[in-house]
Amino acid sequence: xxxxxxxxxxxxxxxxxxxxxxxxxxxxxxxxxxxxxxxxxxxxxxxxxxxxxxxxxxxxxxxxxxxxxxxxxxxxxxxxxxxxxxxxxxxxxxxxxxxxxxxxxxxxxxxxxx
Amino acid sequence: xxxxxxxxxxxxxxxxxxxxxxxxxxxxxxxxxxxxxxxxxxxxxxxxxxxxxxxxxxxxxxxxxxxxxxxxxxxxxxxxxxxxxxxxxxxxxxxxxxxxxxxxxxxxxxxxxx
Numbered sequence: 047x048x049x050x051x052x053x054x055x056x057x058x059x060x061x062x063x064x065x066x067x068x069x070x071x072x073x074x075x076x077x078x079x080x081x082x083x084x085x086x087x088x089x090x091x092x093x094x095x096x097x098x099x100x101x102x103x104x105x106x107x108x109x110x111x112x113x114x115x116x117x118x119x120x121x122x123x124x125x126x127x128x129x130x131x132x133x134x135x136x137x138x139x140x141x142x143x144x145x146x147x148x149x150x151x152x153x154x155x156x157x158x159x160x
Numbered sequence: 161x162x163x164x165x166x167x168x169x170x171x172x173x174x175x176x177x178x179x180x181x182x183x184x185x186x187x188x189x190x191x192x193x194x195x196x197x198x199x200x201x202x203x204x205x206x207x208x209x210x211x212x213x214x215x216x217x218x219x220x221x222x223x224x225x226x227x228x229x230x231x232x233x234x235x236x237x238x239x240x241x242x243x244x245x246x247x248x249x250x251x252x253x254x255x256x257x258x259x260x261x262x263x264x265x266x267x268x269x270x271x272x273x274x
Contacts, residue, residue: 078260089164089250089265090203097260135203139259147193147216148252148263150203 048073050138050151058157065123067154069136074117078139080148081110081121085132093121093134123156131158162187164253164266172272178239181269183251185232189264191257192234194226197248197268206249209234210257238271246273 051070059065071079077098082090096103096110096119103110109122119136133155137148165184173179185192194206205218209228226236232253238245248270252263 080262082265087267089166089267092262092264095262137203147205147208147218148195148203149205150195152202 048076048138048140048149050136050149054154055152056155056157058159059126061126061128061158061160063126065126065130065156065158067121067123067134067136067156069119069121069151071117071119071136071138071149073138074114076138076140079110079112079119080137080139081108082135082137083130083132084135084153090135126156126158128158128160131156164251164264166249166251166266166269168269169267170270170272172274173241174274175241175243177241178237179241179271180235180237181249181251181271183234183236183253183266185234185251185253186264189253189255190232191254191261192228192232193252193254193257193263194234194236195250195252196220197250198246203250206236208257215257241273243273246271 049072080095081093084090094105094110107124111120133153135153136151140147167182191210193208197203208216212228223239228234248268250268252265254261254263
């Protein structure tokens with residue numbers, strides 16, 4: 047089955063810095079990838095997604111990069127703010143043959159200092 | 161549009177009891193998935209329902225079960241509770257539950273088993 051690996055359990059940055067959170071996946075047939083943000087006491091909140099026919103997608107202050115060759119996914123947050131402090135999860139879809147079963151990484155806690 | 165709602169938000173039970181958790185998906189969403197979140201195992205898929213049918217099930221014992229009603233609301237039940245069932249139970253909904261659809265999460269139900 048799919049496994050999703052974590053690169054760093056915690057990332058500490060200064061306000062205004064750019065943050066990069068990384069994720070690795072194992073199944074080369076995976077074709078849908080999502081980043082979620084989870085604040086304390088809340089459920090995961092959708093940030094951005096990307097499909098395997100793309101290698102980059104941008105949102106508001108966030109960019110997701112997908113490298114299918116090395117099965118690596120990253121989330122870049124520009125001008126990080128204290129409100130960005132949370133746990134960030136990457137999740138991988140099952141591939142075209144599966145229903146909506148997501149496999150999650152363990153998460154990276156982003157700590158933003160003012 | 162209202163988000164995914166889950167009730168109750170907090171529950172305390174004792175070993176051996178059973179518990180029922182409820183999830184109301186986003187209006188128009190017909191797929192509901194359940195996940196268990198623990199510090200040790202992270203987010204793990206439990207099962208997914210669409211049109212009152214369970215389409216997919218994760219690797220959990222038979223004590224974990226669920227159902228979906230005609231209005232897409234879903235319940236999950238855990239019988240004969242064990243200490244290890246203490247977790248945050250998250251419900252997510254999507255339109256049709258296909259492999260490349262975004263899932264939106266509720267706030268979760270935090271279950272403590274004593």
